[in-house]
Amino acid sequence: MNAEYQQEFVDVEGARLGLQIYPEPEGVADAPVVLISPAMGVPARYYRTFATALRAAGLAVAVADLRGTGASTPRPSRDCSYGYAELATDVGVVLAALKARRDGRRTVVLGHSLGGQAALLHLALHEGHDVDGLALVAVGLPWWRSYPGARRYGVLPFTQGIAATARLLGVWPGWGFGGRQARGVIHDWAYTARTGRFPQLDGVDAEAAIRAVRTPVLAVSVDDDQYTPHETLDHLCGKLVTAPVARERYTAAQSGARMDHFTWVRAASPLAGRVARFAARLPTH
Template identity: 80%
Template sequence: MSANPEYAQEFVDVDGARLGVQVYPEPAGPSGAPVVVIWPAMGVRARYYRPFAAALRAAGLAVVVADLRGTGASTPAPSRACRYGYAELAGDVGAVLAALKPRLDGRNRLLLGHSLGGQAALLHLALYGTDAVDGLALVAVGLPYWRSYPGARRYGVLASTQGIAAVARLLGVWPGWGFGGRQARGVIRDWAHTARTGRFPALDGVDTEAALRALRLPVLAVSVDDDQYTPHATLDHLCGKLPAAAVVRERYTTAQAGAPLDHFTWVRAGGPLAARVAAFAAGLPRRA
Protein backbone atom coordinates (compact mmCIF):
# COMPACT_ATOMS: atom_id res chain seq x y z
CA MET A 1 0.00 0.00 0.00
CA SER A 2 1.23 3.51 -0.83
CA ALA A 3 0.11 6.84 0.58
CA ASN A 4 -1.55 9.67 -1.29
CA PRO A 5 -3.05 12.85 0.19
CA GLU A 6 -6.43 11.86 -1.28
CA TYR A 7 -6.49 8.06 -1.15
CA ALA A 8 -4.52 4.93 -0.24
CA GLN A 9 -3.25 2.98 -3.26
CA GLU A 10 -3.68 -0.75 -2.77
CA PHE A 11 -3.36 -3.78 -5.04
CA VAL A 12 -5.27 -7.01 -5.58
CA ASP A 13 -3.59 -9.96 -7.30
CA VAL A 14 -5.76 -12.18 -9.52
CA ASP A 15 -4.81 -14.73 -12.19
CA GLY A 16 -1.40 -13.21 -12.91
CA ALA A 17 -2.78 -9.67 -13.02
CA ARG A 18 -2.45 -6.96 -10.39
CA LEU A 19 -5.38 -4.59 -9.98
CA GLY A 20 -4.80 -1.10 -8.63
CA VAL A 21 -7.41 -0.04 -6.07
CA GLN A 22 -7.74 3.45 -4.63
CA VAL A 23 -9.34 3.52 -1.18
CA TYR A 24 -10.53 6.95 -0.08
CA PRO A 25 -10.80 8.00 3.58
CA GLU A 26 -14.09 7.38 5.32
CA PRO A 27 -16.58 10.23 4.96
CA ALA A 28 -17.45 12.49 7.84
CA GLY A 29 -20.39 11.37 9.94
CA PRO A 30 -21.47 8.10 11.54
CA SER A 31 -19.36 5.01 10.93
CA GLY A 32 -20.54 2.27 8.63
CA ALA A 33 -21.49 4.47 5.66
CA PRO A 34 -22.48 2.66 2.45
CA VAL A 35 -19.52 1.87 0.20
CA VAL A 36 -19.42 2.69 -3.52
CA VAL A 37 -16.92 0.77 -5.67
CA ILE A 38 -16.34 2.59 -8.96
CA TRP A 39 -15.32 0.82 -12.18
CA PRO A 40 -14.02 3.19 -14.89
CA ALA A 41 -14.53 3.57 -18.60
CA MET A 42 -12.28 1.94 -21.19
CA GLY A 43 -8.80 3.42 -21.06
CA VAL A 44 -9.66 5.83 -18.21
CA ARG A 45 -7.45 5.77 -15.12
CA ALA A 46 -8.98 5.51 -11.67
CA ARG A 47 -7.44 8.81 -10.63
CA TYR A 48 -9.61 10.61 -13.19
CA TYR A 49 -12.55 10.02 -10.84
CA ARG A 50 -11.11 12.02 -7.96
CA PRO A 51 -13.61 14.91 -8.34
CA PHE A 52 -16.54 12.51 -8.37
CA ALA A 53 -15.10 10.54 -5.44
CA ALA A 54 -14.88 13.79 -3.47
CA ALA A 55 -18.51 14.58 -4.31
CA LEU A 56 -19.63 11.11 -3.24
CA ARG A 57 -17.74 11.40 0.06
CA ALA A 58 -19.30 14.81 0.65
CA ALA A 59 -22.68 13.12 0.14
CA GLY A 60 -21.83 10.65 2.91
CA LEU A 61 -20.54 7.62 0.99
CA ALA A 62 -17.32 5.68 1.37
CA VAL A 63 -15.53 5.38 -1.98
CA VAL A 64 -13.21 2.88 -3.65
CA VAL A 65 -12.07 3.22 -7.28
CA ALA A 66 -10.47 0.31 -9.13
CA ASP A 67 -8.39 0.50 -12.29
CA LEU A 68 -9.59 -1.87 -14.98
CA ARG A 69 -7.12 -4.60 -15.88
CA GLY A 70 -4.39 -3.18 -18.10
CA THR A 71 -5.15 0.47 -17.30
CA GLY A 72 -3.56 2.88 -14.83
CA ALA A 73 -2.00 1.06 -11.89
CA SER A 74 -3.38 -2.31 -13.04
CA THR A 75 -1.38 -4.89 -14.97
CA PRO A 76 -0.61 -6.50 -17.32
CA ALA A 77 -0.13 -3.76 -19.86
CA PRO A 78 -2.08 -4.80 -22.97
CA SER A 79 0.12 -6.62 -25.47
CA ARG A 80 -0.01 -9.39 -28.04
CA ALA A 81 0.51 -11.84 -25.16
CA CYS A 82 -2.72 -10.81 -23.42
CA ARG A 83 -5.70 -13.11 -23.83
CA TYR A 84 -8.21 -11.53 -21.48
CA GLY A 85 -11.61 -10.17 -22.39
CA TYR A 86 -14.95 -9.47 -20.77
CA ALA A 87 -14.95 -12.71 -18.74
CA GLU A 88 -11.76 -11.68 -16.95
CA LEU A 89 -12.97 -8.12 -16.37
CA ALA A 90 -16.14 -9.51 -14.78
CA GLY A 91 -14.03 -11.80 -12.59
CA ASP A 92 -11.84 -8.88 -11.53
CA VAL A 93 -14.88 -7.19 -9.99
CA GLY A 94 -15.35 -10.21 -7.74
CA ALA A 95 -11.67 -10.31 -6.81
CA VAL A 96 -11.76 -6.68 -5.64
CA LEU A 97 -14.97 -7.24 -3.67
CA ALA A 98 -13.41 -10.28 -2.00
CA ALA A 99 -10.28 -8.33 -1.08
CA LEU A 100 -12.39 -5.54 0.39
CA LYS A 101 -14.69 -7.89 2.29
CA PRO A 102 -13.31 -7.19 5.80
CA ARG A 103 -14.09 -3.49 5.25
CA LEU A 104 -17.45 -4.17 3.65
CA ASP A 105 -18.97 -6.55 6.18
CA GLY A 106 -22.16 -5.19 7.67
CA ARG A 107 -22.25 -2.24 5.30
CA ASN A 108 -24.34 -1.68 2.23
CA ARG A 109 -22.25 -1.80 -0.92
CA LEU A 110 -22.95 -0.41 -4.35
CA LEU A 111 -21.14 -1.05 -7.63
CA LEU A 112 -20.96 2.06 -9.82
CA GLY A 113 -19.80 1.56 -13.37
CA HIS A 114 -18.96 4.05 -16.08
CA SER A 115 -19.09 2.82 -19.70
CA LEU A 116 -16.99 -0.38 -19.96
CA GLY A 117 -16.75 -0.47 -16.17
CA GLY A 118 -20.53 -0.61 -15.98
CA GLN A 119 -20.62 -3.52 -18.40
CA ALA A 120 -17.99 -5.37 -16.35
CA ALA A 121 -19.95 -4.79 -13.12
CA LEU A 122 -23.20 -5.93 -14.71
CA LEU A 123 -21.60 -9.03 -16.21
CA HIS A 124 -20.03 -9.89 -12.85
CA LEU A 125 -23.48 -9.87 -11.26
CA ALA A 126 -24.91 -11.96 -14.10
CA LEU A 127 -22.12 -14.56 -13.89
CA TYR A 128 -21.53 -14.72 -10.14
CA GLY A 129 -24.73 -13.54 -8.48
CA THR A 130 -25.70 -10.56 -6.37
CA ASP A 131 -24.95 -11.75 -2.83
CA ALA A 132 -21.89 -9.51 -2.46
CA VAL A 133 -23.62 -6.25 -3.40
CA ASP A 134 -26.87 -4.45 -2.64
CA GLY A 135 -27.28 -2.35 -5.76
CA LEU A 136 -25.79 -1.21 -9.04
CA ALA A 137 -25.45 2.28 -10.49
CA LEU A 138 -24.78 2.64 -14.22
CA VAL A 139 -23.61 6.09 -15.33
CA ALA A 140 -22.94 6.84 -19.02
CA VAL A 141 -23.15 3.13 -19.73
CA GLY A 142 -24.77 1.65 -22.78
CA LEU A 143 -24.50 -1.20 -25.18
CA PRO A 144 -23.03 0.46 -28.29
CA TYR A 145 -25.35 -1.44 -30.61
CA TRP A 146 -25.08 0.28 -33.95
CA ARG A 147 -28.84 0.26 -34.55
CA SER A 148 -29.37 2.30 -31.35
CA TYR A 149 -27.74 5.37 -32.90
CA PRO A 150 -29.76 7.92 -34.87
CA GLY A 151 -29.84 8.27 -38.62
CA ALA A 152 -26.73 7.79 -40.70
CA ARG A 153 -24.54 7.88 -37.60
CA ARG A 154 -25.37 4.23 -36.96
CA TYR A 155 -23.41 3.20 -40.05
CA GLY A 156 -20.37 5.14 -38.85
CA VAL A 157 -20.61 3.37 -35.48
CA LEU A 158 -20.81 -0.03 -37.16
CA ALA A 159 -17.85 0.73 -39.43
CA SER A 160 -15.65 2.20 -36.69
CA THR A 161 -16.29 -0.49 -34.08
CA GLN A 162 -15.69 -3.34 -36.52
CA GLY A 163 -12.69 -1.56 -37.99
CA ILE A 164 -11.13 -1.24 -34.54
CA ALA A 165 -11.77 -4.96 -33.97
CA ALA A 166 -10.13 -5.81 -37.30
CA VAL A 167 -7.02 -3.81 -36.38
CA ALA A 168 -6.85 -5.49 -32.97
CA ARG A 169 -7.04 -8.93 -34.62
CA LEU A 170 -4.37 -8.02 -37.14
CA LEU A 171 -1.92 -6.48 -34.65
CA GLY A 172 -2.78 -8.72 -31.70
CA VAL A 173 -3.60 -5.66 -29.57
CA TRP A 174 -5.50 -2.40 -29.99
CA PRO A 175 -2.85 0.37 -29.98
CA GLY A 176 -5.30 3.01 -28.78
CA TRP A 177 -5.30 5.10 -31.94
CA GLY A 178 -7.71 7.89 -31.05
CA PHE A 179 -10.04 5.72 -28.99
CA GLY A 180 -10.09 3.79 -25.73
CA GLY A 181 -6.39 3.66 -24.97
CA ARG A 182 -4.30 0.55 -25.52
CA GLN A 183 -6.48 -2.53 -25.04
CA ALA A 184 -6.18 -6.31 -25.12
CA ARG A 185 -7.65 -7.75 -28.28
CA GLY A 186 -10.09 -9.88 -26.26
CA VAL A 187 -11.65 -6.79 -24.73
CA ILE A 188 -11.99 -5.19 -28.16
CA ARG A 189 -13.36 -8.43 -29.61
CA ASP A 190 -16.11 -8.62 -27.00
CA TRP A 191 -16.88 -4.89 -27.18
CA ALA A 192 -17.16 -5.06 -30.98
CA HIS A 193 -19.48 -8.07 -30.64
CA THR A 194 -21.90 -5.99 -28.57
CA ALA A 195 -21.75 -3.18 -31.13
CA ARG A 196 -22.44 -5.54 -34.03
CA THR A 197 -25.13 -7.76 -32.49
CA GLY A 198 -26.64 -5.76 -29.63
CA ARG A 199 -25.94 -8.74 -27.35
CA PHE A 200 -23.25 -9.74 -24.91
CA PRO A 201 -21.17 -12.75 -25.95
CA ALA A 202 -21.42 -15.99 -24.03
CA LEU A 203 -18.74 -15.99 -21.33
CA ASP A 204 -17.20 -19.11 -19.80
CA GLY A 205 -20.00 -21.16 -21.31
CA VAL A 206 -22.72 -19.00 -19.73
CA ASP A 207 -25.55 -17.47 -21.75
CA THR A 208 -25.05 -13.96 -20.42
CA GLU A 209 -28.24 -12.66 -22.03
CA ALA A 210 -30.32 -15.23 -20.13
CA ALA A 211 -28.42 -14.52 -16.92
CA LEU A 212 -29.11 -10.81 -17.27
CA ARG A 213 -32.82 -11.45 -17.77
CA ALA A 214 -32.89 -13.28 -14.43
CA LEU A 215 -30.92 -10.64 -12.53
CA ARG A 216 -32.76 -9.24 -9.50
CA LEU A 217 -31.38 -6.21 -7.68
CA PRO A 218 -31.96 -2.45 -7.57
CA VAL A 219 -30.36 -0.61 -10.49
CA LEU A 220 -29.96 3.14 -10.95
CA ALA A 221 -29.38 3.70 -14.69
CA VAL A 222 -28.33 7.24 -15.62
CA SER A 223 -27.54 8.46 -19.11
CA VAL A 224 -25.80 11.79 -19.62
CA ASP A 225 -26.67 14.67 -21.92
CA ASP A 226 -24.47 15.08 -25.01
CA ASP A 227 -22.76 11.73 -24.49
CA GLN A 228 -20.89 11.14 -27.74
CA TYR A 229 -20.31 7.41 -27.16
CA THR A 230 -23.26 6.05 -25.17
CA PRO A 231 -26.24 8.33 -25.83
CA HIS A 232 -29.56 7.81 -24.06
CA ALA A 233 -30.85 5.14 -26.45
CA THR A 234 -27.87 2.85 -25.84
CA LEU A 235 -28.66 2.71 -22.12
CA ASP A 236 -32.32 2.12 -22.92
CA HIS A 237 -31.22 -0.88 -24.97
CA LEU A 238 -29.12 -2.18 -22.08
CA CYS A 239 -31.91 -1.69 -19.53
CA GLY A 240 -34.18 -3.73 -21.79
CA LYS A 241 -32.03 -6.74 -20.89
CA LEU A 242 -32.98 -6.45 -17.18
CA PRO A 243 -36.72 -7.21 -16.96
CA ALA A 244 -36.46 -8.75 -13.48
CA ALA A 245 -34.33 -5.98 -11.95
CA ALA A 246 -35.80 -2.95 -10.18
CA VAL A 247 -34.45 -0.40 -12.65
CA VAL A 248 -34.73 3.33 -11.97
CA ARG A 249 -34.02 5.03 -15.31
CA GLU A 250 -32.91 8.67 -15.21
CA ARG A 251 -31.07 11.28 -17.26
CA TYR A 252 -28.39 13.64 -15.98
CA THR A 253 -28.91 16.93 -17.76
CA THR A 254 -26.74 19.97 -18.32
CA ALA A 255 -29.31 21.98 -16.38
CA GLN A 256 -28.89 19.71 -13.35
CA ALA A 257 -25.10 19.74 -13.62
CA GLY A 258 -24.84 23.46 -14.27
CA ALA A 259 -22.09 22.71 -16.77
CA PRO A 260 -21.57 21.15 -20.20
CA LEU A 261 -21.60 17.36 -20.19
CA ASP A 262 -20.35 14.51 -22.34
CA HIS A 263 -19.20 10.90 -21.91
CA PHE A 264 -16.29 11.99 -19.71
CA THR A 265 -16.83 15.52 -18.36
CA TRP A 266 -19.77 14.55 -16.16
CA VAL A 267 -17.13 13.26 -13.73
CA ARG A 268 -16.00 16.85 -13.10
CA ALA A 269 -19.56 18.20 -12.83
CA GLY A 270 -21.01 15.37 -10.77
CA GLY A 271 -22.07 17.01 -7.51
CA PRO A 272 -25.84 16.70 -8.10
CA LEU A 273 -25.37 13.21 -9.52
CA ALA A 274 -23.38 12.17 -6.43
CA ALA A 275 -26.26 13.33 -4.26
CA ARG A 276 -28.64 11.21 -6.36
CA VAL A 277 -26.38 8.16 -5.98
CA ALA A 278 -26.27 8.73 -2.22
CA ALA A 279 -30.07 8.90 -2.08
CA PHE A 280 -30.28 5.67 -4.09
CA ALA A 281 -27.82 3.98 -1.73
CA ALA A 282 -29.77 5.20 1.30
CA GLY A 283 -32.92 3.60 -0.09
CA LEU A 284 -31.40 0.13 -0.43
CA PRO A 285 -32.51 -2.53 2.08
CA ARG A 286 -30.20 -2.46 5.08
CA ARG A 287 -27.63 -5.26 5.04
CA ALA A 288 -27.65 -7.35 8.21
Protein backbone atom coordinates in the same frame (compact mmCIF):
# COMPACT_ATOMS: atom_id res chain seq x y z
CA MET B 1 -10.46 20.05 -2.55
CA ASN B 2 -9.89 16.48 -3.72
CA ALA B 3 -9.24 13.98 -0.96
CA GLU B 4 -6.07 11.93 -0.97
CA TYR B 5 -6.53 8.21 -1.45
CA GLN B 6 -4.53 5.22 -0.32
CA GLN B 7 -3.11 3.18 -3.19
CA GLU B 8 -3.39 -0.57 -2.74
CA PHE B 9 -3.08 -3.59 -5.02
CA VAL B 10 -5.09 -6.77 -5.36
CA ASP B 11 -3.62 -9.87 -6.97
CA VAL B 12 -5.70 -12.06 -9.26
CA GLU B 13 -4.49 -14.86 -11.50
CA GLY B 14 -2.59 -13.23 -14.35
CA ALA B 15 -2.98 -9.65 -13.12
CA ARG B 16 -2.46 -7.12 -10.34
CA LEU B 17 -5.28 -4.61 -9.92
CA GLY B 18 -4.71 -1.08 -8.65
CA LEU B 19 -7.21 -0.03 -5.98
CA GLN B 20 -7.60 3.49 -4.63
CA ILE B 21 -9.28 3.73 -1.23
CA TYR B 22 -10.52 7.11 -0.05
CA PRO B 23 -10.88 8.17 3.59
CA GLU B 24 -14.18 7.56 5.31
CA PRO B 25 -16.70 10.41 5.01
CA GLU B 26 -16.58 12.64 8.05
CA GLY B 27 -19.29 12.21 10.64
CA VAL B 28 -21.03 9.26 8.94
CA ALA B 29 -21.09 5.93 10.77
CA ASP B 30 -21.25 2.78 8.64
CA ALA B 31 -21.47 4.76 5.41
CA PRO B 32 -22.52 2.77 2.34
CA VAL B 33 -19.53 1.71 0.26
CA VAL B 34 -19.33 2.65 -3.42
CA LEU B 35 -16.85 0.87 -5.69
CA ILE B 36 -16.25 2.76 -8.95
CA SER B 37 -15.46 0.65 -12.02
CA PRO B 38 -13.99 2.96 -14.70
CA ALA B 39 -14.50 3.40 -18.42
CA MET B 40 -12.31 1.82 -21.10
CA GLY B 41 -8.83 3.30 -20.97
CA VAL B 42 -9.65 5.73 -18.14
CA PRO B 43 -7.36 5.51 -15.08
CA ALA B 44 -8.82 5.46 -11.59
CA ARG B 45 -7.23 8.80 -10.71
CA TYR B 46 -9.54 10.53 -13.22
CA TYR B 47 -12.42 9.99 -10.78
CA ARG B 48 -10.91 11.98 -7.88
CA THR B 49 -13.35 14.88 -8.19
CA PHE B 50 -16.32 12.51 -8.36
CA ALA B 51 -15.01 10.46 -5.44
CA THR B 52 -14.74 13.67 -3.40
CA ALA B 53 -18.36 14.54 -4.25
CA LEU B 54 -19.50 11.05 -3.24
CA ARG B 55 -17.67 11.37 0.09
CA ALA B 56 -19.28 14.75 0.67
CA ALA B 57 -22.64 13.03 0.09
CA GLY B 58 -21.86 10.58 2.90
CA LEU B 59 -20.45 7.59 1.00
CA ALA B 60 -17.27 5.57 1.45
CA VAL B 61 -15.46 5.31 -1.90
CA ALA B 62 -12.98 3.03 -3.63
CA VAL B 63 -11.93 3.09 -7.29
CA ALA B 64 -10.38 0.08 -9.04
CA ASP B 65 -8.36 0.40 -12.23
CA LEU B 66 -9.55 -1.98 -14.92
CA ARG B 67 -7.09 -4.73 -15.81
CA GLY B 68 -4.34 -3.29 -18.01
CA THR B 69 -5.20 0.36 -17.27
CA GLY B 70 -3.69 2.87 -14.85
CA ALA B 71 -1.91 1.10 -12.00
CA SER B 72 -3.22 -2.33 -13.03
CA THR B 73 -1.27 -4.94 -14.92
CA PRO B 74 -0.58 -6.66 -17.24
CA ARG B 75 -0.12 -4.18 -20.05
CA PRO B 76 -2.16 -5.40 -23.04
CA SER B 77 0.03 -7.08 -25.65
CA ARG B 78 -0.01 -9.77 -28.33
CA ASP B 79 0.86 -12.30 -25.64
CA CYS B 80 -1.75 -11.09 -23.18
CA SER B 81 -5.34 -11.28 -24.31
CA TYR B 82 -8.26 -11.16 -21.91
CA GLY B 83 -11.86 -10.16 -22.36
CA TYR B 84 -15.13 -9.41 -20.65
CA ALA B 85 -15.08 -12.63 -18.61
CA GLU B 86 -11.86 -11.59 -16.87
CA LEU B 87 -13.07 -8.03 -16.31
CA ALA B 88 -16.24 -9.36 -14.66
CA THR B 89 -14.17 -11.68 -12.46
CA ASP B 90 -11.91 -8.78 -11.46
CA VAL B 91 -14.91 -6.90 -10.05
CA GLY B 92 -15.55 -9.81 -7.70
CA VAL B 93 -11.91 -10.01 -6.68
CA VAL B 94 -11.86 -6.33 -5.71
CA LEU B 95 -15.11 -6.67 -3.78
CA ALA B 96 -13.61 -9.59 -1.88
CA ALA B 97 -10.55 -7.49 -1.05
CA LEU B 98 -12.89 -4.83 0.37
CA LYS B 99 -14.93 -7.36 2.34
CA ALA B 100 -13.72 -6.31 5.78
CA ARG B 101 -14.57 -2.69 5.04
CA ARG B 102 -17.95 -3.54 3.54
CA ASP B 103 -19.24 -5.86 6.28
CA GLY B 104 -22.42 -4.50 7.82
CA ARG B 105 -22.80 -1.78 5.18
CA ARG B 106 -24.69 -1.44 1.93
CA THR B 107 -22.48 -1.95 -1.12
CA VAL B 108 -23.01 -0.24 -4.47
CA VAL B 109 -20.91 -0.88 -7.56
CA LEU B 110 -20.92 2.21 -9.78
CA GLY B 111 -19.82 1.49 -13.33
CA HIS B 112 -18.91 3.99 -16.04
CA SER B 113 -19.08 2.77 -19.65
CA LEU B 114 -17.06 -0.47 -19.97
CA GLY B 115 -16.75 -0.59 -16.19
CA GLY B 116 -20.54 -0.65 -15.95
CA GLN B 117 -20.75 -3.56 -18.36
CA ALA B 118 -18.14 -5.45 -16.32
CA ALA B 119 -20.05 -4.75 -13.09
CA LEU B 120 -23.35 -5.91 -14.57
CA LEU B 121 -21.73 -9.06 -15.94
CA HIS B 122 -20.21 -9.79 -12.52
CA LEU B 123 -23.67 -9.69 -10.93
CA ALA B 124 -25.13 -11.80 -13.74
CA LEU B 125 -22.44 -14.47 -13.72
CA HIS B 126 -22.01 -14.77 -9.95
CA GLU B 127 -25.36 -15.47 -8.32
CA GLY B 128 -23.87 -15.56 -4.83
CA HIS B 129 -22.64 -11.96 -4.90
CA ASP B 130 -23.30 -9.63 -1.97
CA VAL B 131 -23.74 -6.37 -3.88
CA ASP B 132 -26.83 -4.42 -2.78
CA GLY B 133 -27.12 -2.01 -5.69
CA LEU B 134 -25.71 -1.27 -9.14
CA ALA B 135 -25.36 2.27 -10.50
CA LEU B 136 -24.73 2.59 -14.24
CA VAL B 137 -23.58 6.03 -15.39
CA ALA B 138 -22.88 6.78 -19.05
CA VAL B 139 -23.13 3.07 -19.78
CA GLY B 140 -24.73 1.65 -22.85
CA LEU B 141 -24.55 -1.33 -25.13
CA PRO B 142 -23.09 0.25 -28.28
CA TRP B 143 -25.38 -1.61 -30.68
CA TRP B 144 -25.22 0.31 -33.91
CA ARG B 145 -28.98 0.13 -34.50
CA SER B 146 -29.71 1.84 -31.17
CA TYR B 147 -27.97 5.09 -32.13
CA PRO B 148 -30.23 7.93 -33.20
CA GLY B 149 -30.48 9.15 -36.79
CA ALA B 150 -27.58 8.93 -39.19
CA ARG B 151 -25.07 8.34 -36.36
CA ARG B 152 -25.82 4.63 -36.44
CA TYR B 153 -24.27 4.23 -39.88
CA GLY B 154 -20.88 5.29 -38.61
CA VAL B 155 -20.88 3.09 -35.51
CA LEU B 156 -20.59 -0.26 -37.28
CA PRO B 157 -17.54 0.55 -39.46
CA PHE B 158 -15.91 2.38 -36.53
CA THR B 159 -16.24 -0.48 -34.06
CA GLN B 160 -15.53 -3.29 -36.51
CA GLY B 161 -12.53 -1.45 -37.92
CA ILE B 162 -11.04 -1.24 -34.44
CA ALA B 163 -11.71 -4.96 -33.96
CA ALA B 164 -10.04 -5.80 -37.28
CA THR B 165 -6.99 -3.77 -36.31
CA ALA B 166 -6.78 -5.53 -32.93
CA ARG B 167 -6.94 -8.92 -34.65
CA LEU B 168 -4.22 -7.94 -37.11
CA LEU B 169 -1.85 -6.45 -34.54
CA GLY B 170 -2.76 -8.75 -31.67
CA VAL B 171 -3.62 -5.72 -29.51
CA TRP B 172 -5.48 -2.42 -29.91
CA PRO B 173 -2.78 0.29 -29.66
CA GLY B 174 -5.26 2.96 -28.54
CA TRP B 175 -5.10 5.09 -31.66
CA GLY B 176 -7.53 7.89 -30.84
CA PHE B 177 -9.94 5.72 -28.86
CA GLY B 178 -10.10 3.72 -25.65
CA GLY B 179 -6.43 3.54 -24.74
CA ARG B 180 -4.34 0.41 -25.27
CA GLN B 181 -6.62 -2.63 -24.96
CA ALA B 182 -6.35 -6.41 -25.08
CA ARG B 183 -7.75 -7.89 -28.27
CA GLY B 184 -10.21 -9.99 -26.23
CA VAL B 185 -11.78 -6.87 -24.72
CA ILE B 186 -12.04 -5.29 -28.18
CA HIS B 187 -13.46 -8.51 -29.65
CA ASP B 188 -16.22 -8.66 -27.02
CA TRP B 189 -16.94 -4.92 -27.28
CA ALA B 190 -17.19 -5.09 -31.06
CA TYR B 191 -19.52 -8.10 -30.79
CA THR B 192 -21.94 -6.06 -28.68
CA ALA B 193 -21.80 -3.22 -31.20
CA ARG B 194 -22.54 -5.59 -34.08
CA THR B 195 -25.27 -7.72 -32.49
CA GLY B 196 -26.75 -5.75 -29.59
CA ARG B 197 -26.02 -8.73 -27.34
CA PHE B 198 -23.31 -9.82 -24.93
CA PRO B 199 -21.21 -12.78 -26.08
CA GLN B 200 -21.17 -16.10 -24.30
CA LEU B 201 -18.61 -15.89 -21.52
CA ASP B 202 -16.83 -19.01 -20.32
CA GLY B 203 -19.64 -21.06 -21.86
CA VAL B 204 -22.37 -19.12 -20.02
CA ASP B 205 -25.25 -17.40 -21.81
CA ALA B 206 -24.64 -13.88 -20.50
CA GLU B 207 -27.89 -12.57 -21.98
CA ALA B 208 -29.96 -15.09 -20.03
CA ALA B 209 -27.95 -14.43 -16.88
CA ILE B 210 -28.59 -10.67 -17.15
CA ARG B 211 -32.32 -11.27 -17.48
CA ALA B 212 -32.20 -13.07 -14.12
CA VAL B 213 -30.42 -10.25 -12.22
CA ARG B 214 -32.57 -8.98 -9.34
CA THR B 215 -30.22 -6.36 -7.86
CA PRO B 216 -31.70 -2.83 -7.85
CA VAL B 217 -30.24 -0.64 -10.59
CA LEU B 218 -29.87 3.12 -10.95
CA ALA B 219 -29.32 3.72 -14.68
CA VAL B 220 -28.25 7.25 -15.63
CA SER B 221 -27.46 8.49 -19.12
CA VAL B 222 -25.68 11.79 -19.65
CA ASP B 223 -26.49 14.69 -21.96
CA ASP B 224 -24.26 15.09 -25.04
CA ASP B 225 -22.64 11.67 -24.56
CA GLN B 226 -20.81 11.04 -27.83
CA TYR B 227 -20.26 7.31 -27.22
CA THR B 228 -23.24 6.03 -25.22
CA PRO B 229 -26.21 8.32 -25.88
CA HIS B 230 -29.49 7.87 -24.02
CA GLU B 231 -30.78 5.26 -26.48
CA THR B 232 -27.90 2.87 -25.88
CA LEU B 233 -28.66 2.73 -22.16
CA ASP B 234 -32.34 2.24 -22.95
CA HIS B 235 -31.33 -0.82 -24.98
CA LEU B 236 -29.23 -2.18 -22.12
CA CYS B 237 -32.00 -1.56 -19.57
CA GLY B 238 -34.36 -3.53 -21.79
CA LYS B 239 -32.38 -6.63 -20.85
CA LEU B 240 -32.98 -6.08 -17.12
CA VAL B 241 -36.42 -7.65 -17.07
CA THR B 242 -36.24 -8.85 -13.44
CA ALA B 243 -34.27 -6.13 -11.66
CA PRO B 244 -35.97 -2.98 -10.36
CA VAL B 245 -34.53 -0.19 -12.53
CA ALA B 246 -34.62 3.56 -11.85
CA ARG B 247 -33.95 5.01 -15.31
CA GLU B 248 -32.85 8.66 -15.27
CA ARG B 249 -31.06 11.27 -17.35
CA TYR B 250 -28.38 13.59 -16.00
CA THR B 251 -28.83 16.88 -17.78
CA ALA B 252 -26.60 19.89 -18.31
CA ALA B 253 -29.19 21.95 -16.44
CA GLN B 254 -28.76 19.71 -13.38
CA SER B 255 -24.97 19.67 -13.49
CA GLY B 256 -24.56 23.34 -14.34
CA ALA B 257 -21.97 22.47 -16.98
CA ARG B 258 -21.69 21.11 -20.47
CA MET B 259 -21.02 17.39 -20.36
CA ASP B 260 -20.03 14.46 -22.51
CA HIS B 261 -19.08 10.80 -22.03
CA PHE B 262 -16.13 11.77 -19.82
CA THR B 263 -16.54 15.30 -18.50
CA TRP B 264 -19.69 14.56 -16.46
CA VAL B 265 -17.24 13.18 -13.87
CA ARG B 266 -16.05 16.72 -13.14
CA ALA B 267 -19.55 18.17 -12.75
CA ALA B 268 -21.20 15.41 -10.76
CA SER B 269 -22.03 16.80 -7.31
CA PRO B 270 -25.81 16.61 -7.95
CA LEU B 271 -25.37 13.10 -9.31
CA ALA B 272 -23.36 12.11 -6.23
CA GLY B 273 -26.33 13.13 -4.11
CA ARG B 274 -28.61 10.98 -6.23
CA VAL B 275 -26.31 7.98 -5.80
CA ALA B 276 -26.32 8.55 -2.02
CA ARG B 277 -30.12 8.56 -1.93
CA PHE B 278 -30.18 5.38 -4.03
CA ALA B 279 -27.74 3.68 -1.64
CA ALA B 280 -29.64 4.77 1.47
CA ARG B 281 -32.87 3.15 0.28
CA LEU B 282 -31.43 -0.21 -0.69
CA PRO B 283 -32.40 -3.38 1.15
CA THR B 284 -29.31 -5.15 2.45
CA HIS B 285 -28.24 -8.73 1.97
